Amino acid sequence: MSILKKAIKILSSLLLGGIIGMTISTAAIVLFTDTTIQEFIGKLTRIDITDAIVSASVGVLCFIVSIPILILLHEAGHLVCGLLTGYRFVSFRIFNITFIKHNNRIRIKRFSVAGTGGQCLLTPPDMSETKMPTMLYNAGGIIANLLALFAVLPALWLPSHPFVKEFAVIFIITDIFIILTNTIPMKINGIGNDGHNILALHNNTKGKRALALQLRLNALLQEGVRPKDMPKELFGEDNDTDYSNPMEVAIPIANASRLVDEMKWHEALSAFEELYSHKSEIIKLYADEIACELVFLSLITGNTEKAIQLYSDELKKYISAYRKVMSSKERILCAIALFMDHDEPKARDIYDNLVKRKEAYLLQGEVKSDLAIMENMLGIRTSGNEETETT
Structure with a gap:
């Protein structure tokens, strides 16, 4: 059944691509030539089926190539x-291919975030958040797409092969779509686009502070620093949080995660429960992360019944989807195997993997952090073991 579903999904995507390619091609011909829609439709009725398939296939291919x-x-x-x-390089991601700087060398890893095709993360300059530049950083993507648009526009009037002109048309229309969806302020899956962030951060000291903290925490995590070993002042204050703002809500989540790393289970549980009480305001990605940590903390503090209630089919799919790119999901699965399923060999296998x-x-x-916590749960003695709160 899963093979059939995949086949249907692929065929549906190809059909959708064909429709998009044909629509864009039609619009381009009508807009950039003297041909009317009626004339174009008339020509379509007389076109050879082989030529039609080739033209549609080229349109789909042009669209597929334009996106990356x-x-x-x-x-x-x-x-x-x-x-x-003044920002410093941290990571650069296209789809799930991520380039990171580690020990002054660029390495390639796989990482993805739902709802995003790419991401560039940098460390902010060492200055007061009130003076931290944010406009050009956020506008950089839009500027690059505008430059690409102006660079390709002349191809519409230059003599060239029809397929080259078709690629130029589709590239331009796709680029315009990306420019508009990034420039017009909006939220996609609760996450602000570039235009939204430019407005939200303008003269917003609290927003800039939240962004700076998030970027610096991410950089340290990438460098191998555990949350408990980071300067406490780096985590900032989480008072008066706007839970609908992903930048701001990242601060209390980071503080709660630090408590998990310190193995202060009951304090961490209280912190994540407070966050979960605002579930309706928080973007789904963060709400799922909070639910994951509540499952773990409920299990490790002995409240298996609550963990079972939280561990829904939807959350199982979320954990399964992210376990290869987020080690915290392996920690949670280890706790589930150990405390919910009472299967210590399975828990040990998860740790070994x-x-x-x-x-x-x-x-x-x-x-x-996750390995240290799993070692504590499994009673594995290492030189890095920590004293923990008893359950």
């Missing part, structure tokens, strides 16, 4: 503009 090129340019724009304003794959993860500080 434009996403790459968009993220490169953020990178260049960030570096020009994480040890084998630890270098594959992006956030090495998180990996070190």
Whole structure:
């Protein structure tokens, strides 16, 4: 059944791509030539089926090729503009391929975030958050897409092969779509686009502070620093949080995660329960993360019944989808095997697999934390064992 579903999904995607390609091609011909819609439809009725299939296939291929090129340019724009304003390189992701800086070398890892095609993360300059530049960093992607648009526009009037002109048309229309969806302020899956962030951060000291803290925490995690070993003042205050703002809500989540790393189970449980009480205001990605930690903390503090209630089919799918890129999901699965399923060999296998794959993860500080907690749960003695709160 799963093979049939995949086949249907692929065929549906191809059909959708064909419709998009044909629609864009039709619009381009009507807009950029003297041909009317009626004339174009008349020509379509007389066209050879083989030529039609070739033309539609080229349109789909042009669209498929345009997307990664434009996403790459968009993220490169953020990178260049960030570096020009004093930010430092942390990571650069296109789809799930991520380039990171580790020990002064660029490494490639796999990491993805639902709802995003790419992401450029930098460390903000060492200055007061009130003076931290944010406009050019956020506008960099839009600027890059605009430059690409103006660079390709002349191809519409230059003599060239019809397929080259078709690619130019589809590339331009796709680029315009990306420019509009990133420039017009909006939230997609609760996450603000570039235009939204430019407005939200303008003269907003609290928003800039939240962004700076988030970027610095991410950089340290990538460098292999555990949350408990980071300067406490780096985590900031989480008072008067706007839970509908992903930047702001990241601060109390980071503080709660630090308590988990310190193995202060009951304090961490209270912190995550407070966050979960605002579930309706928080974006789904963060709400799922909070639910995951509540399952773990409920199990480790002996409240198995609550963990079972939280561990829904939807949350199981979420954990399964992210376990290869987030080591925290392996920690949670280890706790489930140990305390919910009472299967210690399975829990030990999960730990052993994480040890084998630890270098594959992006956030090495998180990996070190998760391994230490799993060792504590399983009673594995290492030189790095910590004193923990009793359950």
